[in-house]
Amino acid sequence: MARPRGSSGALVVGLGRFGASLALTLEELGTNVLAMDTRADLVQEYSGRLTHVVEADGTQMESLAQVGAADFSVAVVGVGTSLEASVLITANLVDLGKPVIWAKAISVPHGKILERIGAHHVVFPEKDAGQRVAHLVNGRLIDFIEFDDGFAIVKMRPPKEIVGFSLQESDIRAKYGVTVVGVKSPGRDFTYADAQTKVSQHDLVIVSGHTELIERFSNRP
Structure with missing residues (x-):
């Protein structure tokens, strides 16, 4: 079986739940993926679901060379249960010099080690x-994406105080420091919001802003 090559390819090392889910999703998105794991049972399990799967040990530089790891633009280290294996695989990929390395960490100290060796x-x-689910459980949020600088974009049900009013009338930005980016009404396409956009009871609103301000806004009755 020919393995994928080229600048658009991704190497996924480790077929645990994280690595396997990531590899499957990347393939669905049209990315050329080569997945590898040391466990024969996992390789066998995913051989019918992924186009390219090999049994190989990423802690050994020879194995990475054999699968052409340096040919990939991106490499994902999905191994998390073994700290030693995770670090060795990441270090080997760093030594190759080519792939952009994404590495899974199971703790803050683990993450710091991976960063220091070059991930x-x-x-x-x-x-x-866990943090994302906590935000969803804690209020009327339906979806939540947070960025590194504390900025977030959420999908949520509108508080009662803005229902029936245009965004200009409710003046959300001045009162709460957040911005309504768009509105999704039942049976209608998503529309970007402007000052005249009126929010109804059954709408979903897309809101952006600092995480703390969004939490405060989402907890309004």
Whole structure:
């Protein structure tokens, strides 16, 4: 089986829940993916779901060389249960010099180690998911995306005080420091908001702003 090559390809090391989900999604998005794992059962399980899967050990530079790791523009280290393996794989990929490395961390100290040895991006899937769900559970938020600088974009149900009024009339930005970016009404396409946009009871609103301000706004009755 020919393996994918080229600047658009992604190498995914580790077929646990995080790595496998990421590899499958990347393929669905049209990215050429090569997934690798040391466990034969996982390789077998995903061989029918992913186009390119190999049994190989990323802690060994020889294995990475054999799969052509340096040919990929992006490499994802999805190994998290073994700190030693995660660090060795990341260090090997750094030594290759080519791929942009995304590495999964299971703790803050783990993440700091990965950053120090050269990982370009460190992600904390469980921590990030927990924080996101907490925001959703805590109020009327339906979806929540937070950025590194404390800025967030959310989808939420509108507070009663803005229902029936245009955005100019409710003056949300002046009162709460957040911006209504758009409105989605039932049975209608999403529309970008302007001063004359009127919010109804059954609408969903897309709101941007600082996380704390959005939380305060979303907790309005």
